[in-house]
Structure formats: structure tokens, C-alpha cells
Amino acid sequence: MVVALAVFLPLLGAFISVWLSRRKPRLSVIVSRLFLAGGLHSTIVLSIKLNAWSFSDLGNSIILRTGVGAPPLSINLEATGGAVIAAIVVYVAAILGISRLTSRNVKTLPLLLSLVTASLGLLFATDLFNSFVFLEIGSIITIGLTAACRCRRRWEVAVKVALVSGLVTILYLLAIVVIYKTTGELRFEALGMLHGFPALLVSGLMLTVIMTEIKAFPLSGWGLDFYEGASPGFAGVYSATWSLAVLMWSAGILPRLPIPNLQILAWIGAGGLVLGQFAGFRATSPGRMMGYSSAAYASILLILAGTTTGHDYLQLTLVLMIFAAIAKFTVFMLADPENENPLKSAAGNLLLLPILVIAGIPPLPVFWAKFKLLSILAGVSPLMLAAVVLGLFLEAVYLLRLWSKRPVRFLKNGRLVPAVTSLLMAAGAIWLTAGFWRSLSFSGSLLSSSTLRILFMTVFGAGTLLTLPGAWNRIKGERSYWFWMLLSGISLTFLPMAGNGITFYILWEVSAFAAVIAVSRGSRAAAGTFWFAVFAAASGFLLLASIVLSRSMFIAPGIPLILVAIAALFKLGQMGAHLWSVRAYSAAPATMSAFMAGTSSKAAVFLLVVAALGTGAVAMPAGSVLAWAGVLTALSMAVMAALSSDYKKVLAYASVSQMGYILIGLGLASVMGWTAAIYHTFHHFLFKMILFLGAAGVIFRTGTSDYNRLGGLIRRMPLTFTFTLISVIAFAGVPPLAGFGGKWFLYNGLIETGWLPIALIAMFASVVAFLYAFRLLHAVFLGQLSTVNARVKEAPLALLVPQGILTAALMLFSFRPTLFLEHIVPAIESLPGLKGVAPVINGTIVTTPLGNWNAWAVGMMVMGLFGFAFVFYWLSGKRPKHVGQLDIGFAGELPPSAEEVHYAGNFFKPYRRALAFLPRIHAGKVFSGITEVFKIAGDSVRAIFTGDARTYLAHSLIFLVIVLIYLRGGI
Amino acid sequence: MISLVMSITFTALAALVWGLLLGGISRMVTARIHGRIGPRLTQNFIDLWKLFRKKSSIHHGTMFWLAPMFRVAGAIGVLVLVPLVVGNTVIVNMSFSGDLLLVVYFMFFGCLGMALGAGDSGHPYAVIAVSRGLAQMSSYELSFSAVVLVLAAGLRTLSIEEIIMAQQDGILSWNLFRYPFATAAALITLLPMQMAYPFSIVLAPQEIPIGPPTEYSSRFLSFMFSGRAIFGVAKLVLFVNLFFGGASSWISLLFKTFLLYMFPIFVSTVFPRFRTEQSIRFLWFVPTSLAAIDLLRVMI
């Protein structure tokens, strides 16, 4: 009864509304809603009866018998747990979509309601011919509603859908002829009774039918056109009702196909995924992107059918399909591709969640299914795994582009839909995360040394806390981002506690994408966000691949290490990947830059530490590769920093450059090298935070980060200057401040290991650092104070206090580095697999086999000498008086305005000239080269979608022929 | 503690005197080569005293104010971190508190202070000089780093003390003979370090009446002169220690530093000035290649 109500209530509603909609249009909408609500209620009752929400017994079912007698004579509708949950989604989408679809013409109501019945019928179907009837209803409604919605290209789409569904009808009926003729049955079970040539033919026909219906690449041409050309309102409803039902139905049929080796489905799916997503990479219209994404999900369904069985299969398909459907529904409901206006702010935010869901970012629900799928694939074939990971990455890229370009507009009255669907997706995330909770671990066992763990947690936690106050001060044009920063920071803080790969991965991704969101809210973020997101996705997928490849452990020797290393390098934004880091650091809200450069970049260091330990320390060749990568980054980025004239960009380059030293240290795989790396990690955190926070203050007050428009701020912002000066001296490596220590350990390690060329370049890079360090101080704080900035105030306390705290810490550890080292060095020494000797700490003196360093003594000496000179001067006569800034000896002339006298741009012109012999390689060009290759690949793939509907039909038929030939084992 | 302070004071004063003397000698020598009579030997002392006695009337800001202190502290700091005479236990100063790397990096301290002061003066030409100076400095540091690496890797130590001790087996054990190419490279880098021709473009702005020395007057200038004199001596001592076997006595220290000081002076008088980018490229390639020869030897 309940099943019947669930399936047929909408149909009754449709029958009523066809009449009522002419008489009382508004009433008919209400009545239809009531019928839908009744159906929804029934499905919910069903789901509770079936205990479907545990996602564990999805095979349980309630049967509705129809007609006379029992199957196989009559037809049953079988409401399985999975189907019921999908049915709920169908209902929710229909109820939410109803106002959008009927807003122009209420006469579409009967079609919409019938679509719900057809979807549910298909979901619950157990009979092949019965499925056929429901399929036909769906096709007809699709054609009708496509044509009834007002959008420019509806006719073209309707014709294509009609043609394709016509072909599907023919092929499906042919399959039914063969099945009935051979077995005398029409239930799904009949498929299993086939043998020999009929089995082969039926498999070919059904596979073609299913792949065309679910729009799997390469039979997805019509689907792409449909999603692009149909009105977003209908496309959304379609994807969450009919498309979902077809997918779930196909999921029921595919494993029953009488193919001897079902794995071929997985190969078809994997190949289609890669090729299809290459094509999708080139898509420009949002609707088409969603179409390609839908093709990706169809391919994933094939992969699932080919590699998983039983409970896993049910669960994975259900989770993947329903959440993708909800997400896609949301995207379409938010989007209006006809309109090219830029988004209002809300739409961008709302669009992100569904897109992240589709892309499978943890802990959003689809992620869990994708993760499980990848773990299964790791056991099937690494090649397939690679293909799938690549495909998913490409999908994520264009989805993120869809979001970052925001070509869609927010609807004025459509806030209910995203609210409800977001709630559903969030609930799914919580639900599934809770379900997978057992597989998460927070024992911190990835990094055995508790000291290092605490160190990293301190860095992450303190970094978050100290940047948080600054995030409240926003520059005009920026949107609130503190929440996302806090989320990113909290996940980071827990990162060292991760006990296994999956936990690590989730925290990593949450942190990364929260950061992406935060960055996107900067006033000039558009340039930086996309590549940031792409690299975040790339490093995430690499990490994921390595986790599933290494199964139980986090990292196994061999391939995964390389993947992890690349993931970490991407995250660090090392040379090549600096494309994102520099852009994102300079584009993000100023405080967010501090957080990213100072704090979250250390997550990659942590990853490398964990990875290196997991493999029993970095092996020599890998280590030297790492070190070379690091040193080249350090030098090239330092030169870039010296030559650029944007405050934040310089800091960004500098930050990337400094990360290079950490890489060298880790690459050394010796105690000395690691001491250098960890020491530098911590101190880089301190001084880079100070620098970026200082920059945040300057930008906040002056509104610019252009060197040419700054200058002389020492007179207006003395505290900021002091903090910046101290941290600049520190990172330039000038004793007595802390930066020297890292370099000292590093060179000790390098000389000890005998990597002299690297040492030489590293030393050179550290001197180049001096160039940008001075330039920074000069261009911003010294020189002439621009008249525009003549009245700026000192930075707000929210920025100054954290800087003060950090500076105090920096000073403390500068003069007493042993306070830090006496904990760190033993911890590093105790790590397995590191070679070389440890530095010896004796009181305030640190001794290595090569030399010694007494920071305390040196510091005291410098203070003493400085104090002496100062006091000597102070006491030796009358103090001079301060004069105006233009009161300078200027060859006897009066200097013009302050702006013209301030010398900041093109500062190291001779350097640029001296470098002129080098070919200028832009990372941007390298990546646009890679992108170009991808584009060409994508173009050549998508060339098959000519737009001529008959070509799509030919695809299906050619595919049928190829499958038949393959199944037969040749011609 | 008190003995340390006294020792440092003595060293600093001695270095100041010796530095001023060397400066005077250099002015005389240059004048003779130019065919002039030139100033007196004591002219530098007189200048310094005169400047010190004059009261400074203006300043441009805190960093402008502090720059001379940076300069003096940096110069004395380098000096006291370097061992002076082998085996002398009375004047050891701070030479056990750090090794060669510390000294090399600490040498930036004074430079940074100077540069900051120049920047705070608000004078564009001052900063042009700084920009040239920094560019040039970073260039010679490349080859100088190579030299440091040769010594550190070759002698398996970074401690200046031990580097000196390794050169005590006769004149052939000097690094001059052990690592002749590195020494040659180091001597070339000594030229820009002392801002001698052909690497004196840095000084160009102060030859016409603009730039830092114009802004810095009287007492500020006297601090900077002293700092420069002491810094020069410190660098000479460092070079003597690194390549010329160190000094076994005060006499030998004076003698060796004197001879070493004459080298840039003679070179200066015969070479014209490089443009900045010329000197950058020269320093990148010529001395670095020389040092690289020895670096390769050490590595193999």
C-alpha cells in the first residue's frame, strides 16, 4: 500500500491537475504539492520501515504486487532500501523544483508529477518490459518539458532527445525480443538465464541502451547538449529525478548483464572517464560542464559495476548518485546560464558547496564513496586507478573553474532550494562521516615523535589564533572570511593528530578548500583563486592516490612517496607550482595571506616529514631531487622577489623561496638537515607571520601594496616598522637574530653530506634574500612619505598585538635558541633512519663537527656594542634636531614632491640587466603550455560531439557493433 | 667579563688606529702614483677628530640616527669574532662564540644598518648607492661563499681557529698554496669588499656632493669613518686568517694585513670603474669559476 501510494500518488495528482490547471491554476499547484508531499511521506515511511538510513541493509525490500497472480506472470514493484532513498531525493527535488518549473506555465504540472511517478516506477521496477514503459514515459516528459521551457535552444535539444530516445526504444525492444524468445521471461532475472549468442547480443544491446540513457562517454553527446541547452530549472529537476532514477535502474541492470567478465565495464568506464573529462576540460558553458560531470558519474557507475559487488556496490552507487544528483540540482537551481551577468555574492557562496560535493572533497558525502571506490581500484589495477584519479581531477578542475568564474546569476526568490539542498548535503556529510568514523583515527601515530607533533600543532594552532583577530579587520571589498580561515586552521591544528592516511587526507583537504574559499573572498582574488584551487585539488588527488595505493599504511615505499612528494611540493607552491602560491598569497585578503604563507604551508612540511619517515627516511636519490628542487626554488624565487614591486607579491615570492631551504634540509635526510628544516619551519612561521601581518596593517591603512605608492611609513607606523625590521633581519639570516640558525644548521648539514653545489647556490640565494629584504624595508617604510599617506594611522591593535607576541617569541628564540633546540634535537635524533651526527647542545653553545655557535654570547655582544655606540653618541654632545623629509642636500636644488623623490620602482635595475642573458621562463607559460596540451587533447576528443543528432545515434550504433565484436572475441 | 670588555676595547681601538693609518698610507701611495704629494699620514686622524668635535645639527629619523651605531657595532662585532693572533690567550675576544659562517653573515649587520640609514635619509641618490652596493655585494658573496665552502669542506671545519691551526705547518700549508684558485677568487672579492676600483661604482654618488655623506655630517660621519676603518681591518684580519696562515705575532699580523691592504690599492690605481651590471657579471663568473676549480678538487 505504502509503495503504491509512493509511486502512484503523483500520478493521481497529475490526472487531477491536467483538468484543475485549466480551471484553478494556483489551486492545482497547491494540490500537486499536497500529492507530492503525500508521496514523500510514503517514501519516508518506507525508508523507516526498511531501516534504509543505516545504509547497511540496502538490499531489504518491500514488494508491491500488481495485477493478478504472482511474478513472473504479473509485475512486482520492489522498493529496496537504496531505491527508497533515491525516491526521497526525487520527491524533494520535485517539490523544490515545482515552483521554478511552473512559474511560467502551470500546465507543465501533469508532466512534472508524471515524471515523479515514472522515476519511482523505474526505481522500483523488477521487470524489463515494465522498465521500458517507464523509460518511455521519462523520455516523453523530457522532450515535452524541454520544449515547454523558455530557453533559446529548446527545440534543438528536444529534437536530439527525441531522436536518441527513439533509437533507445528500438534497441531496447530488440533486446526484449531476444530475451523473451530465448528465456520466456521478462523479469530482470531473465538476463541471467541467457547463454551463448543471445546472451552476447543482449549484453551488447542493453549496454548500449544503458550507456546512452545514463549519458556515459562516448554516448553522452545528447546529454551534454541537453544540459547546455535545456532551461536550468528543468535540467536541475531532471538530474535529480529522472536522471537519478535511470542511474539507479542501470545500477540494478548492469551487474546482471550476461557478460563473462564484468570488469570490462570498469575499463569502459575508466577510459570514458579520462577521455570524457579531457573533453569536459574544454567546456565553457556551465550547463555543458554539468553535462560532462554527469558523464563522469555515469562512467563511475560503470566502473563500480565492473569492480564491486554486493553491499559495497549498492552503498557506493547510492551515495554517489544521490548526492551528485542533489548537488547538481542545486547548481542548476542557482544558475541561469542564459544570463551573463556576474554573480551576486551569495550565489558564489552557495554554488561552492554543491560543486565541492560533486568534485568529492572531504568530508562531503560523495568523497566517502569516491575514496572507497579508489581503495577498491587500487586492488584491481593501478592503471585504472591512475585513469580514474586523472579523470576525477580534470572534473574537479573544470568544476572549480565553473565556480571561480561564476558565470551564473543568483535568483531573487530561490533561496529556499539551496537552503534545503545544502542542509541535505551537510546532513549527508555528517551522516556518512559518522558512518566512517571508525575508520578515522586521531592517535597521532603518523608521526611518532610527540615533540614534533606538539611543535607542528603549536605552529598551526598559534598561527590560526594569531591571525584570527586580524581577519575581523577587513578592507573594503573583501567579504567575511574569518570562519573559513578558522575552519582551515582547526583542521590544520588536528592534522598532526591524524592516526592514519584517511584522517590525514580529510583534514588536509578540509583545510585546503576552506583556505580556497577564504582566499576567494579577497577583493582582487579572482586571479589567484582558480589556480590555488586547481593545485589544491591536484595535491589532494595525488595524496588520495598514494593513500589508497598503500592500503593500510599511510605510505608504502615506491610510487606513493613520489606522489606524496609532488603533492607536498604543490602544496608548498614550489618552483612551478609557485604559480598558485604567489598569486594566491598576493590576491588573498591580507591576513589570510599571513595564515597561508606562515601557517598552512607548514602542513606540507609535516606531510613530507611523515612521508619520509614512513619510507624509512628519504632515500638518497629522492632526497637529492628534493634538495635540488628546494635550492632552485630558493634562488629563483628570491630573484623574483628582489625584482617585483608589490609588497605582498614580494612576501609571497620570499615565502616560497624560504620554503626551499626547508626542502633542502629534509632532502638531506640527516639529523643536521632535519634540525635545519624543523628549526627553519618554526622560525619561518614566526617571521613570515610578522611580515604578512605587518603587510596586512600597511595595506589596511593605505589601501595599496604597490611599492611606488608607499614609502616613509616609519614615521606613521613605527611599531609595524619595528616588528617588520626585526623579522626582516631574522629571515635575512643576519646574526644575532634567529634566521641565522636555520642557515647555519643547513650549511653544516650540506657540508657534512658533501652537497657543495647545493650549499653554494643556497648561500647565494640567502644573499639575494638580502636584496629584497632591504628593498621591502626601504620601499614601504623608509624613503619619502607620500602625501597621500601623510595621515595614515598605526595598524590596528588586532594586527599589532599578534605581531608583538610573535616578535617577542622571535627575540626569545633568537637569543636563546637552545631553549628550542634542546627539545627538538633529541626528538629528531630519535627518529628512525636519519644519518649523520646530531648537533651537541651545551648550555648556550651549539656545537657541530664543523663549528660552533653561541647565540647568547653573540647576541649579548651585539647588544653591548650597539648599546655602547649608542650611549657614546648620546653622551658625546648635543643632539641633532629632526628636519622635514624634503630637507635634503639635493645638489643645491629644491627637491620636487615626496612622491618623485621616493625611489622604489625598478630598484635593482642593474640586476635585471645582468640577468638579461637568461631566457625568461614563466611558470605561467609552462602551465599554459600544459593546459594547451590538455586543451588539444580535449578538443580532439570532443570533436566527436559534432552537434548533429544523427552522429550521436551513430555513436550508439558503432559502440554496439564494437561491443558485440569484443564480446564475441573477434569478427 | 671586565677583561673581555677591556680586551674588546683595546682591539677596537687598535683596529681603529691601524685602519686609519692604513687609510693614510693608501692616500699617500695613491697620490704618489698619481704624481701628487698627497696628504699627511695623520690626515685621517685629524679628519676624524675634527668631525667628531663638530656637533651634528640635523637628522632625518630614527633609522638615520641609528645607522652609524649599526655601523660601528657591526664592524667591532666582526672584529671581535675573528681570532687575532695565534696562541695569544690574552686577547681572544669572542672568537669562540662562532665560526666562519657566523662571521660571514654578521658582516651584513653593519651594511644593513648603513643601508637603512641611507633609506631613512629620504635621499633618492643615497638609495641608488645602496641598491648598487647590495647588488654588487650579493654578487661577490657568491664567489666568497664558494671560497668558504672550499675551506670548510677541504679542512672539514668551519671554525676559524681550526682553519688557522691547519696552516701552521710551514708556508706551504697556507691555504694560499693549498687552495690557490680559491685564494685568487677571495682576493678578487676583496676588491669590491673594500670598494676599490674597478668595483667602486657604489661610491660614485658621494663623489659629487650628494648621497649619504652629505646627509651624514659631523659626528654621524665620524662614527661611520671609524666603523669603516675598523671593518676594513677586520676583513683584512679575516683574510689573513683564512689564506695566509694567520698571524703568529702582532708584528706578523700588522705586516700581513699591511701587505694585503696594498693589494687593492695597487689594483685600484690601474683599473677604471665597472658599471654595476658589468661588475655583477664579472663577479658572478670570474672569481666563482676560479673558486669552483678548488671546489671540484675538494669534492673529488
Added chain:
Amino acid sequence: MTETLMTVIVVTFGGMMITAAIAVLFVRDLLSAIIITGFVSLSASVMFLLMDAPDVAITEASIGAVLATMIFLWGRGKIGGDG
């Protein structure tokens, strides 16, 4: 009706139907094509009758032959042309 007669009828009609079907694709005039299609449907209904399927035959004749043809004719009237 004997088996032989049935076979003869079927072979004749079958040959005609396939010929007609090919003609539908290639005949210049769209009106002729529509009418030929109607003829094919009608022939099919005869075949249904021969295969002991009177229900199907009636349906095919009334829906497949008449109704469909009318719809096509309407369509032709609205589109025009003979492509």
C-alpha cells in the same frame, strides 16, 4: 488458409514492405513517403493478422496506419518542403 498461401502472401508483402521502406527513404516527395509509410504499417497489420494477432492488427491499423499517417500529414503541412 493454407500454409503455402500464407507463405506466398508473407513473402509478397515482405518484399513490398522492404521495397516500400527503401522508397520512403529515397522518394523525392514527402507526401508520397508518408503515404508509403502508411502502406507499410497497413501491410504490417496484415502480417499481424496472419500471425494470429487480431488485437495487434486492429491496433496497428487504427493507430499505426491511420493515426500516425494523419500526424505526419499535419507535420508536412506545417513544415512544407520535400527534403
Added chain:
Amino acid sequence: MIRTLTGLIIVLVLGAVAAAVIPEMQMREELQGVGYSYVSRGMDDTGSSNLVTAVIVAYRGLDTLGEVVVLFCASTAVVLILTLYPIGIKASEPSRVVAFTAKVLPAPILLFGVYFIAHSHISPGGGFPGGTVIASVFLLVMLGSSSVPDGRGRLPAIESLAGLSFGLLGFWGIMTVGQFLNNAFLGTGTPGTIVSGGLIPLISIAIGAKVASEFSGVFKAFRNTGGTV
């Protein structure tokens, strides 16, 4: 040309497949599978002597409901589209021959259609052909008159009512014997008579009415656009 050839090649390959597969489908001498059960039990289960109707309306009534929905959706879509995007002109004056035919023929044809529907369980025919025939009467009347008959609300009302009764008959089955669209719970009567086959005649009427009203709606929509039909 290339397209024609490519199409030909694909079709020829598929023809080869057909040539390979059809001989596998040997002619049988006996009923097999569910076919046998339908024939052997059909009359007892449903009380319909037309076994095709027994299968359509009773055993696989769900398929038929779906079929009705297909038709319903198609006609709704057609009407919807043609109302939303009207084309062409109003109907023109009919010729005298047509007008005459339209006066004479409707009655016998209507009878014929009603017979089809009412006797679906005992003789060939059924709701679908019957409904179509009735719709053709409507068409004829329409062609015979110069204006489009104003059936506003009546056709949709019939459509609604017929569809609802079909659905509710289905639910009746559930409520009595727990089987959707069961026709036999009221007894099946004597096969071969008019009042037999349980609910089959009722369902057939519902189907017939629905099909008739839907096709009529489509014709009306067509007619509204002008032109020959």
C-alpha cells in the same frame, strides 16, 4: 554521401549481426515460459476470454497504466507545446464532401469504437484501438465544422476522470487483496459474456475514455493550428 555510406556500413554490420542471431531463434512448437502459464491459467485467473486483454489489463496492468501515462504525457506535452507556441492559422471552411461525411459517418464509427472497448475481454479490440476510433469521430466532426468545437474543460475533465478512475481502480485492488490493479477480487463471472472478467470492462472503459479524450485533445490542438488535419 560519406554519411550515407557510413550509415550503410553500420547497417550492414548490424544486418550481419541479425543474420547471425536470427537463425539462433528457432521456431518453437510449444508455448514456453510465462506464455504457457498465461494461456493455461489466464481464463481462470481473470475471467477474460481474450487472453491478450487478460495480459494487458489484468496480469500486466501496470504496463498498461504506464502506457496510458505515456499517452497522457505525450498528449499533454503536444497540447502544451502547441498552446505555448501557436503556429499557423485558424481552421478553414470544410469542403462539402467532408462536411457530408462528417454528418453521416460519426454514428456508426462511434458504435464501432464503443464495441471495441466494451468487448475487449471477449473479442479482439480493447481500450486503445477503441479510444482511437472514438477520437477519430471527434476528428471527423471537427473537420466537418468550420470552427473548432469548444470543448473547453470537457476534454481535460474526461481525461482527468478516466485517469483517476483507472488509478483508483488500482488502489481498490490494493485495499481489498493487496495487489495493485487486481481485477479479480469481485469475482470474474462467466468467461465469454459481457459481464465477466472482473474489473476488466471497467478498466477498458477508463482506458478507452482516456485514449479518446487524449487523442481528441491532440487533434484539437492540431486543428487549432490550421492546415489539413
Added chain:
Amino acid sequence: MSTAFYWSIAGTAAGLVLVGLWGILTRKHILRIALAFTLADTGVNLLLVWSGYLPGRTAPIVDGTISASGITSAVVDPLPQAMVLTSIVIGVAVAALFVVVGVLASRRTGSADVRRMKELRW
């Protein structure tokens, strides 16, 4: 002899399907494609009925000539016929919708040529 009947129907039906598919793939005029679909549909329907055909029997309607006991050896399979009924109705429904959509599409593009309807692609 009945095998000849049997096979010739199969051949006709298969031929119709193939010709229909060929037409779908190669014709340009949208109505012509719809006609080709109808042809293929007719072929498939023939095949369906054919699959339930048994030689020497009568239609599955019980009348006076058939005894209730011998019915299983007297009539042909009713199920394929039932399916074909459904299929015919569906076919005509789809055809009607297709024609309407095609008409409006060709009025929109100004031509009934499907090659003109490929604004959406790639």
C-alpha cells in the same frame, strides 16, 4: 513449409529495422527521420509478435472452437501481442511528440534539415 513463413517474417522485420536505422542515420529532413523511425518501430513490432508465434494455432481468444483443456496447444503466446500493443501506442505517442517538436524546431531554424540544428556541440 511453416518454417518458410516463419523465416520470411523475421527477414521482413529485420529488413524493416535495418532500413529504418539506415534512414535515421542518413536522412536530413526531420520528418523523413521520423518516418524512418516509424519503419524501424514497425519492424521491431513485427519481430515481437514473431517471437510469440507458434505454427498452426489460433489467436489467443477463447471461443467455442477451443476446449479449455487443450488450450495450451491451441493458441499462440499472448504476451508478445500484449507488449506490441503497448509498443504501438508508445510509438505513435513518441512520433506525435516528435513531429510537433520537429515542426516547431524547423520553423525556428527556418529549415527542416537536422544539420542546421547543431548550435549546441562539443
